[in-house]
Amino acid sequence: MPESLAATGARWLHRRLVYPAVVRARGEGGVFEKQRELETAQWLEAPALRARQAARLERLLALAAGSSPWHRERWGRRVALAGRDPFEVLRELPLVTKAELQDSIADMLVQPQPRRTLRKVTGGSTGQPVAIVKDSAAVAAEMAASWVAYGWFGVRRGDRGVRFWGQPATLKRRLRFAAADFAMHRIRFSAFAFGEEDLERYWRRCLDFRPDFFYGYASMLAAFADFVLQRGYDGRALGLKAIVSTSEVLTEPHRRAMVSAFGAPVQNEYGCGELGPIAYECPAGGLHLLPESHVVEVLRPDGTPAARGESGEVVVTDLNNVALPMIRYRVGDLAVPGGACSCGRGFPLLERVWGRAYDFVLGPDGRRYHGEFFMYLFEDQRSAGSPIAKFQVVQHAPDRVVFRVVESAAFDQGHEERLLAAGRARLPGVDIRVERVSELPPAPSGKSIVVQNLWLRSDAADGAEATTEPAGSAA
Secondary structure, X not given: OOHHHHHHHHHHHHHHHHHHHHHHHOOOOOHHHHHHHHXXXXXXXXXXXXHHHHXXXXXXXXXXXXXXXXXXXHHOOOOOOOOOOHHHHHHHOOOEOHHHHHHHHHHHOXXXXXXXXXXXXXXXXXXXXXXXXXXHHHHHHHHHHHHHHHHOOOOOOOOOEEEEEOOOOOHHHHHHHHHHHHHOOEEEEEOOEEOHHHHHHHHHHHHHHOOOEEEEEHHHHHHHXXXXXXXXXXXXXXXXXXXXXXXXXXXXXXXXXXXXHHOOOEEEEEEEOOOEEEEEEOOOOOEEEOOOOEEEEEEOOOOOEOOOOOOEEEEEEEOOOOOOOOOOEEEEEEEEEOOOOOOOOOOOEEEEEEOOXXXXXXXXXXXXXXXXXXXXXXXXXXXOOOOOOOEEEEEEEOOEEEEEEEOOOOOOHHHHHHHHHHHHHHOOOOEEEEXXXXXXXXXXXXXXXXXXXXXXXXXXXXXXXXXXXXXXXXX
């Protein structure tokens, strides 16, 4: 059978049989109905979308007030809904921080819990991990939103993908990730630590696999694009439909490198692990919010809504998750509200997002270590019992890295020695030391950065390498 026919058959098999079987077995079969609903809803005008959003918000507020002990106690009498605009009620409610979510998640859960739920530990964009619970219908709605947005660039379920992402250390998690990759018809390349040989291997694998789209960290995708350009390879020969950039700020230099290397449009995905995707870029360049999934507020320091073109803090209410109400959650990003989009979709816009950005740590052997690499390293330490609240990785020289750890009485010399041993084992040839600090200094955006490469930044006189450049963000 010719390769093209085999590829077509494989796509059909995953689209029609494999993917549906897996999501239904997981209790997430609602993804198909929700996707059809969203395909229609995206073209509704703002008043109709607002009315649908209001109905969903009213149900969520009633659920939280009646079934979540934490919300019921914290809100008291402030959530009287009868005859009131649910958006007005929402604006009266207190904001929720990551620290409150960490400390009070057991009480925030709805009682009784839905029959099928998923527990997820997010990497924590500020070096502060967060554990959440989602019901299966919320997971299905999240996937449906992604498929609709990918469809704006011609990507469909069953298409072949390459995921530039994390590689878990344990066998159990590797097997789980492998099963998910099979269901999604994708292969996975490690974005944690890679050198020239790894990038060459990734390229050769792409030539064999012939993916339809890439998905991954902005900086990793840009690094792969730079490699392809430097080697003189024809990235356009892959025939990619799109490159979906996520998890970090997408800078214009990064976008240009990807387009130049692969000749494919770049789609910006903005979201966070606790809430899923929050906004997607359309072919016209608009970064569209998902009003069927969230209520997104952009607030001034005094708590009032930011005007169009004005920067403010991103606060999100998740309309899908009925296992753990996430209401007025402070994501930690700054954004600017936008107007209407020329594409004709009714989904509202963010003009820009000032999201998190990662640097690489560059080892003395030329290998680059992505910010998520350190998130996994520190999460392994936490799982082993180390009381690390927040951390930051700072590179001062090719062979000198500092692990900044926020001071804690429970973090003793034994924990420090185990952290050093783990770091030195994973970063050969690098001198690592631990520095205990009272707090982590924020970035200019107001958000802490996991990795600060002071050594590379000192050499980038024109600032082109700095990834804190404001642009459409993906988290």
